[in-house]
Amino acid sequence: MPEFPIADSIITSLHAQEPWPENVKLFQPYEVEQILLPDNASCLAVQAFLKMCNLPFEVEMRWNAEFMSPSGRVPFIKCGAFVVSELEPVVQFAANKGVTLCSNLSTEEKAEMRAYMSLITNVLVNAELYISWLDDETFNAVTKVRNSSVYPWPLGWFQTRTKRNAVAKRLKALHWHSKTLEQVLADTNGTRRLGVRPCIHDNNDSSPLSQASGDCPQARISGRVSQASGRAVFQETIA
Template identity: 70%
Template sequence: MPSVLLTESIALELGAQEPWPQDVKLFQPYEVEQILLPDNANCLAVQAFLKMCGLDFEVEPRSNAEYMSPSGRVPFIKCGAFVVAELDPIISFVNHKGISLSDKLDSVQKADMRAYMSLINTVLANAEVYEEIENCCSALSERLENRPYFFGDRPTELDAQVFGHLFTILTTPLPNNRFASIVRGYPNLIELCKLVEKEYFERTAEA
């Protein structure tokens, strides 16, 4: 069966009928190359999301990853006969398999989560204005408060997305990384990044 871009619910439902394969590959550019900040953030967010779901995958770096992607964006996963690109469609694909990080949230919390994820997509993915970054981090920090994750003791899709973007901002060497200085002004967001890294990346590496 040829690889297809998942743009219709029919395709999603077909994919949902199959168990998660053992040989799922996540394609992304080489990190050492000139990878754009938002692309790097999205790759990390998808990795964090899949790890939080407990799903096996192997990272497959390719220099031409964006040209291989059905949407022209990275990352994308090859899961059986299906090719799915970018965080939101990958979340939908996984959800259709009956796997969700936010299934315990009520409808108000789910709407809240989607609103914050939209804010991140709008502001952090197109980070150009410092004031917008400041406002976004402030809103996220207020929502997180002193909880380990945004909605309590379990991570959701929002935590994966925030980790991807903030960790990338904090760890990417730039000549004048004022974005990182802004993020460091919010200790609870830093703690969230440390927690996700420890729980889902260091532990996986040890295993």
Template identity: 45%
Template sequence: MSSAGVLTQLVTETLSLNAEQEWEDVSIFTPFLNDQALLYDYADCLAVQTFLRMAQLPFNVRQRPNAEFISPNGIVPVLKISKTLISGFGPIVDFVYKKGVSLTSHLSETQLADMKAHMSLVDHLLRHVELYVVWKHDETYGEVTCARYGSVYHWPLRTVLPFLKRRAVLSELRDADWDSKTLDDVSEAADKAFRSLSSLLSTKKYVMGDMPTEADALLFGHLYTIITMRLPLTNLTNVLKRYPNLFDFTKRIEAEYFKQ
């Protein structure tokens, strides 16, 4: 077994053991959502909160300037239960499942596979779109990204750290063959994702029917963030407007889980 495989197995076994802990004093660590979090981070933080509300699991949100560095792998949000830290939407959903809480027990194997395929579409295709807009698009980087990412640091770190982060993300985009894409290419990729999700949702209340699943939480997190976060580049919002059922879905989830 490779070293990566051994590490994955150890992490999986550790989370399985830690899943036996009581669900008490659970915290979600996020960046400052209104001032610091970037498009994709805000979306994932909101998606996790939505998922836990759907699962009726209590938690506290703790906004921290160093949430990225609290995370074991730099991914936010971070769920803390006792001395265990779990970062990222997917691992948090898996951890909750290991505790015996599932939002998909009513689905058939075919439906579950279909749901996971569309979640992968959001998690990979739409995430690359968001990374491109935030870090590759010069105007967005200059007016929004640099200021938000560097907002919690003093000079010169507030300039240096966004520069270093941008270089790392551009390398990631280059490895994924996204670095050379044009804005039209990115808009087309976003349209492909929204069109597929709109078709899956159709006229249903939730993505998979009459009951919410983690797919609804993930989709809501990204759609709500794209609709509400102000960016100089409006391409994503303009593409999303072609699919009114996705707008209606976002309003329904917000009203059901966030309006008191």
């Protein structure tokens, strides 16, 4: 679970009274050459959320989006003088401006939503990280190539190695590192039922929703895109 400094939340909420500005930009890595599965999922999640809220924004792709982000994770939005990164702070930021998708949910439903969200973070995100970075086949064929595509040699190799070590460390701490691919896939099966939340149909302005097949991630390259957008839509559905 990412951590968000409390000072940031306070600053964000203090200045949140103003209406949503026009020139909001969403920064993310290059979609075609660079972005990786877990990052793509998060980026689509934020994009889908903003679209569902009818908040105007412009997507800007930068090779160093990850390093520009205050939390070190993509995506982030630049809204006036504010820089807000990742889905949850963005949702909160929008809520402070009076834009919310779950105002009609009961407390119980909200609690349920939270539970789903943490299930996604704890299972799907870790599964995506595992498949991208620890599954040798995907790592060599996709992650290594894409992650180092924006750097000159040998910086790309060095950056990829550093990041792989960081991911491995995180997954070790969560006891995911020792799992086999089959175990990871079996774990993700538990999230299968998430796709059938009713509010998915409430919105009419969310093209990614059409992709919401509710599939559980299939752990191969062919499944990447639908898998990522699938998760993005899950998060939106419950947000």
